[in-house]
Amino acid sequence: MSASPSTAPVNGPHLKLAVLFGSAGALATLALMPYVIALTPQKFSALPLPLPVIVLAAAAQTGMLCWLLGWLGLYLGAPYGLDAPWLRAWVYRRLRDPARRPHWWLATLLGVLAALLVAGLSAFGPEHAHDTIQAWRGALASLYGGIVEEVLCRLLLVSALVWLLARCNRRMAQPWMFALAIVLAALLFGASHLPAAQAAGLLGTPLLIARIVLLNAVAAVVFGGLFWKYGLEHAMLAHFCADLVLHVALPLAGGF
Template sequence: MPALPATRAPRLKLALALGIASAIATLALFPYLIVLMPRLTRLPISVPLLAITQSLQAGALCGVLAWLGLWLGERYGLGAPWLRAWIYREAPPPARGKWLWAVLLGIVSAVLVLALDWHGQVHAPASRLLDQAWRGALASFYGGIAEETQCRLFLMSLLLWLLARVGGGVRPWMYGAAIVLAALLFGAGHLPAAFSAGMAHGPLSIGRIILLNALVGLPFGWLFWKYGLEHAMVAHFSADLVLHVGAQLALAALA
């Protein structure tokens, strides 16, 4: 993706759109969270009010992070060119999108994770697995929108900006370093939910959670670098559909 001029103004409307989309995605995440973390239903605040409050907070946070990510990354060719063209009624990027590649990379990375961690999949009654499948479908929007805004648009752009500042300018290897670092931090970002759900019990399980999530984060970062945030979003959404819907349906069929 060609670099944009360093003086290009931050995209406020685009950041606002990503913030709103992240808020809606966070709201859609709550049916999944209630099953993953049942303690949410025992808090002194009602679940609907908690969902609305958390969604508004997540939307505001993602909007700010999107604004910062665009400001930091556009000078190095990192951004959301397709959404930018749509929101600002600009000409679309000259290069054709690789949407099918994004879907395939998301599916392949998710299948690889399942192959490496199939023993960790929960075997439950078919009715429960089917219930988890529709909840997982809704949760997939959070991964594709909010997590990509946070971990690719903001975090990867920040890492590349820091590397370029320290190194006296951007170098090709810095993109690879930012992809890997962002993927590892993306993996570590799943630890709080894993601890709350009782899925992390020691160093080995913690390392497994980080590395398996980092494994799918690598192609997302590469797609973000080469084709823009939207391709990373499509890949992440596709991967989550396999992990949170396809896997549950497969287990339900085997139950």
């Protein structure tokens, strides 16, 4: 198994860490709901169940997915160094691997730059409706991107793809495998935004579809690189900061 210091194999249990992901995912889903309800009010008004029941069911479902799929991502990725080292050290009360050093400032900076890049690239595409949802809703929704989407799209997808590629090479993971997994997971992440865009009436032409996929994939490549080199926490922080820029700062400034 090929591994640099930043992707050193991780041995140990994963269940308690996955439970943390599940709990955080459920809370992040509750925080997301005001944004989703404001974005697609007609969808919720047409549902037969009371709104509190729908919200709690969504939170429970997402929490369960983050728990189970987060565990699977750790199981597949940790042997190749794809892990959450700071959260692992906290949950299991262990010393952190001294070979891993935090780069929180870098994650914050790259998250902000990724958001600005996405906003800049979107200016060259077809016109779209500006986000007019209140800033507090956007701030709460940013937690969902930083937690749930990173667990599912980085921890699970990148880890599973690296695991599959390594299986074809006598379980030896090479740097190009990590890079390919990050790009493929980024494209899948971009495609995962299409249902929400359709519900909001933002899909109409193949160009708009490609735009949504590629713009989200651009940011996801940045998050994936941080996950690979520094751990899942850095990807979470960068994603959270990027969403704050896109859903709070730029709308307040009238620039996106």
